[in-house]
Amino acid sequence: MFDSFNQTPFLHTAITIGSFLILAIGLVGALTKKNLFKIFISFAIAETALFIYFIGMHFEVGKVAPILTDKVTQFSTNMVDPVPQAMILTTIVIAIAVLALSLSFIINYFKLTNNMEVDKMDELGEDR
């Protein structure tokens, strides 16, 4: 009964719809939330959606992860494309670094101003 769900086209459709929903949640959150923490967490959610979409679109039923070991020394045809995997691993590392840096900025900013709302950030601009 569940066989038709375990087919590549169905999985790709599900991943596309799901990741676009997550992307929408992330972008809407980034645009509507006022709290700086929530804004950056929303960006992280939106980026996660892109990761899921990209990895998911290169997944095919019946193929294995492209991991090389002592016994398996070459990429073969029963593995999924290794490039997206390498790309996304790198991107996840960058995303974590950027998120950590942004949170540390927010903490320092909060210590100096006692403010965490993006609307009340009025240090910059004319007449100051």
Place this chain on the structure above:
Amino acid sequence: MSLILFVTLPLLASFLTPLFRDYLKYISLALHASLLLLAFSFIGMLPITETISFDSPLSISFVLDSASLFFVILFISIMILFLLYQIKESMSREIFILTNMLIASVSGLVLSGDIFNIYIFFEIASITAYILTSLNRDKKAYSGAIRYMIMGSIASIFLLMGIMSIYLNIGSLSLVTIADKFSTIDSSTQILILISLFIGFGIKAEVFPLNFWVVDIYQASSNRVNALFSSILSKAYIFLFFHIAYMLHIDQKLMWFLATMGVISFAVAELSALSSRDTKRIFAYSTLGQIGVLFIALSSGDQKALTGAFFLIVLHSITKLMLFLSLDILNTQFGSSKIDIFSRFRSTFLVILFAIGFLSLLGIPPLGGFIAKIAILEGLAYIQSYYLVGAILIISLVEAVYFFRLLGLTQKDTQRDPVVISLYHKIILGSMALFIVYLGLFPESLLAICQSVASSLLGAGHV
């Protein structure tokens, strides 16, 4: 010698920080001097393509053609001038590491031959810029850095989206393959990719309507950091923007759209500068205005206009470095960045520096800016874009108004304090000013170089 040294040497040198805490400025200078020598050693061997391969589909490729070599040499030279300027002060560990990261990432940006590496260097450059913005560690600095990070995150999400759509449709990340196969993608996907890339790169290249945040960042960071942003970082992103635009052979209509965005950038920036009362913001608006001119010239696709644009890039880098460093002296002395500091200092030397800088940016004849502007205008007239010629001339008048207002303030009869500038700083700043005058009087050799760079950019994607 390998091209990867441009990226790895600065990053590896950063590990020397704990060992030579007192000699960082000398290490930094030696590092950049050796990078410059390395860059010069590649002259005459162009173009070079280097691929570092791990397993068959995974590889990193670097491409050195006359355009990327031109930018690498420009960035390293500007950095050496910047380091020479502060060689008499002790160098903090942060500045040492961040300048190394900046040079590694901008070299990587212009040298990369595949679009995913461009994304990685894009992020390294962004992280460097965020930390540089926050270096003052006060309310303004953190507020600016957080704004910068919000815009940077939006840029990187859209850029990633564009790169993923490219890989899903073409199955390759190499710029040459993408250039080759881009026209085979169906047109609606093409538009989606181009919009994603425009938002991703456009935010960083500071073009209208994506540049409203830039001035706040300049106001938040120190003037020395602004000098680096204005002379190195923004130039790298502009080159990248047009490198990819020419690679993808984008449509003439879209180029016209970019030129229009350039006109609006130029107009909005100069008009905002008129009403601004903060010197840092005025200088930042002026940078945005010049970026608008560069967008107009670079999107024209005409050899002569492109030559002028590259001449303007060299000139604007040196001019803005000089202007921001001079402004730094004034801001430090008076502890304020308000416009009235121009009527409170007494120093003929600084007035001459500001005059040379402003007049060169305006394009007044004996100075370098004139050669750049006239080449751009000639090129635009040649392809019969008369409305662009008219726009540049009219908006330059607005630019003239606020530059002359600043110069007028320096001559006003008010109570003035003398400015202390050390002889060493005078020599460095003075030689930059002399170089601007020299480029105006003897522009031929640089024009010849810019011409080969322009033809290399126009030929991008035809490899």
